[in-house]
Amino acid sequence: MxxxxxxxxxxxxxxxxxxxxxxxxxxxxxxxxxxxxxxxxxPPPQAGDLSGNIGLGSREHLLDELAQLDERRAKxxxxxxxxxxxxxxxxxxxxxxxxxxxxxxxxxxxxxxxxxxxxxxxxxxxxxxxxxxxxxxxxxxxxxxxxxxxxxxxxxxPERYRAPERVMIAFDGSKTTRKGVQMIADSPLFKGLACHVVMIGADIADIQAQLDWALDILNDTGIKAHGAIRAGEVEASLHEYQHEHAIDLLVMGAYGHSRIRQLLVGSTTTAMLRNADIPLLLLR
CATH class of the missing domain: 3.40.50.620 (HUPs)
Structure with missing residues (x-):
């Protein structure tokens, strides 16, 4: 368990x-x-061919010295x-x-x-x-x-601790972030915290319906939830909302194919994580 x-x-x-x-x-x-x-x-670096001018005996002595040094470093x-x-x-x-x-x-x-x-x-x-x-x-x-x-x-x-009071979930209606909303609703980790659910995209009926679902889940468990739909580039929009509302904990899905979850896909990490000055809770 x-x-x-x-x-x-x-x-x-x-x-x-x-x-x-x-x-x-x-x-x-x-x-x-x-x-x-x-x-x-x-593992210790591989010894090259040290047998040339220094002789076999000297080589064995050097390897013994390196082994002892490695052991001392480990201790x-x-x-x-x-x-x-x-x-x-x-x-x-x-x-x-x-x-x-x-x-x-x-x-x-x-x-x-x-x-x-x-x-x-x-x-x-x-x-x-x-x-x-x-x-x-x-x-x-x-x-x-x-x-x-x-x-x-x-x-x-991040490098400095601040007790979280306001949490934001970057929500896109995906299975992972819906699971995140449910986790926030059920977990004592978030009890008493103000919760903001933020979606990025056009303010259309489908997105509004998904946001309403998330807010209903949270409010039904007594969590004070706020919702917002922002247009524009994902990373900049999330950062802007974070600073506007003094968010001190961000919840995101770690992988996927939507606009929000693409932030964490690929061989390098995006600026959303690189420049984070608040804790990020990453969900799988």
């Missing part, structure tokens, strides 16, 4: 916000909180990871989480999370990992790969 809020912690500047958003979600969902640190132990990385996990656990406890758990695994991040996906109710990730260049306009490569591999909701968070 998928029930845990799992937060991936690393040495990036996003780690504190990952921790705080994970605490927020765990408390609202009344779900166990697990902090995960994955040690991606890259240091493991210790650093444990310290980060301890700090995250203490931070969560200070915010009232009774028994946050920590895990450290060796392996590749995407494969590790895929193996554990059956236990994950919500996965919390930073926008970039510690290996990503801060000035890069692309998200961390791990995040893009995790989004493609996982079939669980993923909360991608």
């Amino acid at each position: 998928s029930e845990q809020v799992m937060a991936c912690i690393d040495g990036s500047g996003y780690a504190p916000a990952v921790c705080d958003y994970a605490v927020w979600a765990s408390q609202r969902l009344a779900a166990p909180l697990v902090f995960m640190h994955v040690l991606d132990n890259h 240091v990385a493991q210790q650093q990871g444990r310290l980060m996990l301890d700090e995250a656990r203490q931070r969560a406890q200070q915010e009232g989480v009774a028994e946050p758990q920590t895990r450290q695994r060796n392996g590749e991040l995407v494969e590790t999370l895929s193996e554990l996906s059956g236990d994950i109710r919500l996965l919390v990730l930073g926008k970039r990992g510690e290996s990503a260049h801060r000035a890069s306009e692309h998200l961390g490569s791990n995040l893009e790969r995790v989004v493609r591999a996982m079939h669980r909701p993923i909360l991608m968070v």
